[in-house]
């Protein structure tokens with residue numbers, strides 16, 4: 001029988017939704033604390049509903065390293081339009097992170 005990491009350390013395994021919710025909550029308060037109330041790509045102050053975090057890596061990359069989802073080096077707050085623009089451009093996404101968050105991995 002194979003045990004997941006969460007089972008081994010004796011904690012209840014959280015659902016993906018719960019993990020994402022928790023990460024989004026942390027990101028939201030961190031963005032508020034750092035006064036990021038604009039799109040970090042085009043610099044425009046959109047209403048909050050048009051802004052959402054974009055992650056440095058694909059969702060699947062964060063499996064087992066969920067704590068990085070809310071790590072400040074791993075997300076940027078951008079508008080829906082910029083989301084659509086970088087979504088299918090992983091190279092550009094990495095470049096943007098390098099510029100906005102530095103060379104840290």
Ligand SMILES: [Zn+2]
Pocket residue numbers: 039040041042043078079080081082083
């Ligand atoms: Zn934007």
